[in-house]
Amino acid sequence: MNYQFAAELAGRTIVITGGGRSIGREMANAAAAAKMKVAIMEVNQVNLEKAVAELKSAGGDVTGYVVDLQVESQINEAIAKIEKDLGKIEVFVNNAAFHDSAELLESSLEMWNKTFAINTAAPFLCIKAILPGMIARKSGSIINIGTVNSKMMIGSDSYTASKAALHAITRTVAVRYGKHNIRCNTIVPGTIATEVWQERIDRNPAVFENLKSWYPLGRVGKPSDITAAVLYLASDQAPWMTGTEFLVDGGLLAGFAPMYPVVEGTD
Numbered sequence: 001m002n003y004q005f006a007a008e009l010a011g012r013t014i015v016i017t018g019g020g021r022s023i024g025r026e027m028a029n030a031a032a033a034a035k036m037k038v039a040i041m042e043v044n045q046v047n048l049e050k051a052v053a054e055l056k057s058a059g060g061d062v063t064g065y066v067v068d069l070q071v072e073s074q075i076n077e078a079i080a081k082i083e084k085d086l087g088k089i090e091v092f093v094n095n096a097a098f099h100d101s102a103e104l105l106e107s108s109l110e111m112w113n114k115t116f117a118i119n120t121a122a123p124f125l126c127i128k129a130i131l132p133g134m135i136a137r138k139s140g141s142i143i144n145i146g147t148v149n150s151k152m153m154i155g156s157d158s159y160t161a162s163k164a165a166l167h168a169i170t171r172t173v174a175v176r177y178g179k180h181n182i183r184c185n186t187i188v189p190g191t192i193a194t195e196v197w198q199e200r201i202d203r204n205p206a207v208f209e210n211l212k213s214w215y216p217l218g219r220v221g222k223p224s225d226i227t228a229a230v231l232y233l234a235s236d237q238a239p240w241m242t243g244t245e246f247l248v249d250g251g252l253l254a255g256f257a258p259m260y261p262v263v264e265g266t267d
Contacts, residue, residue: 001224003030006235010035013086014234015079017069017126018096020047022194023145026223027093027230032060034231039082039089041067041096069096069122070114079129088137089130091234094123094144094166097159099196104157112158119162120169127173127184135180142184143233144170145226148249151188167245174243183242187229190249191220213258216251 014031018024019040031038032055042048045066052064063085067078083089098118100111123144134140149156150164166186173184191211200207208220229248232238247253261267 001222001228003033003224003228003231005034005231006237008236009231009234011037012090012234013037013039013082013088014091014093015039015041015082015089015130016093016095017041017067017122018043020044020051020064022196023189023192023223023226024093024095025051026227027095028055028062029058029060030224030227030231031234032058032062036061036091037086038062039086040064041069041078043068043096069126070117072125075122075125076129079126083133088133090139091141091143092126092130093230094126094142096122097145097163099156099159101156101200102158103155107158115158116162116165119159120165123166124169127169131173131177131182134182135177138181140180140182141234142170142173142182143230144184144186146170146186146188146245148188148190148247148252151245151253170245171243178242183233183238185233185238185241185244185246187226187233188245188247188249188253189221189226190215190252192223192226193220194223214252214256215249216254216257219250221248221250 014036016024016027019028020042028038028040028051040048048064048066052062055062065078067074098115100115127142144166146167147163149160150167170184170186193208212219225248229246
C-alpha cells in the first residue's frame with residue numbers, strides 16, 4: 001500500500017508493542033518509511049532481530065527491545081531505555097496481543113490470566129510508564145488496538161473479554177488525561193489476514209473466503225488497513241479525536257451482510 005504520510009510525523013518517536021511480525025511489523029515498516037524514530041517492543045528475539053535488520057537495511061531509524069509483556073519490571077526497564085535512547089515518546093501503540101480461541105467452558109484459569117496479562121495488564125503498565133513524560137510535555141498520542149469481538153459475540157471468550165477491558169482503559173485515559181493534551185483512542189479491527197491465522201487456515205484453508213460474505217466490502221482486512229489508521233491517529237490530522245472506537249472493520253458492525261436479504265425476503 002502507498003501511504004500518505006503527514007509531514008509532521010518525521011522525527012517523532014513511536015513505540016509499537018508486538019512489532020516483530022504481523023500487523024505490528026507493517027506498522028513499524030510504515031512508520032519507518034514516514035521517517036519516524038521507531039522502537040519495537042517484542043518478546044520473540046528472532047522476529048525482532050529480523051524485523052529490525054530488514055527495516056534498517058531499507059533506511060529506517062529502528063531500534064528493538066526484547067520485552068516479556070507479562071513482566072512489569074521488563075516493561076518499565078524497556079520504556080526507560082527507549083526514553084534514554086530515543087528521547088521523548090510521542091506515540092505509543094499497544095498492539096501486542098495473545099489470542100486464546102477456547103470457549104468459556106474449555107478455558108483454563110491459567111490461559112484466562114495469560115490473556116488478560118498480555119491484552120489488558122500490559123497496556124495498562126505501558127501507559128502508566130509513559131504518561132508522566134507525556135504529562136510533562138503536555139502532548140502524546142496513545143493508540144490501543146482493540147477488536148470487533150469486544151462489540152459483539154464472535155467467539156474467543158477470554159480474548160474478547162480482555163480486549164473489551166482495553167476499550168474501557170482507552171476511555172479512562174482519554175477523559176482523565178485529556179487536560180494534558182494527551183489523546184487515547186482504540187482502533188477496532190475486523191478480521192485481518194495475517195500469519196496468526198495459520199493454525200485456523202491449516203484446519204480450514206477457505207476460512208477467509210468463508211468470512212468475507214459477512215463484510216459489506218466483500219473482503220477481510222489487510223495489515224495496511226490498520227496501519228493507515230494508526231498513522232492518522234499519530235498525526236496532527238486528528239487533533240480532536242480522543243476516547244474513540246475507530247472502526248476499521250470493512251463495515252462488519254454496520255450490519256451483517258448475509259442477514260438482510262433473508263429478512264427482506266430477497267435472498
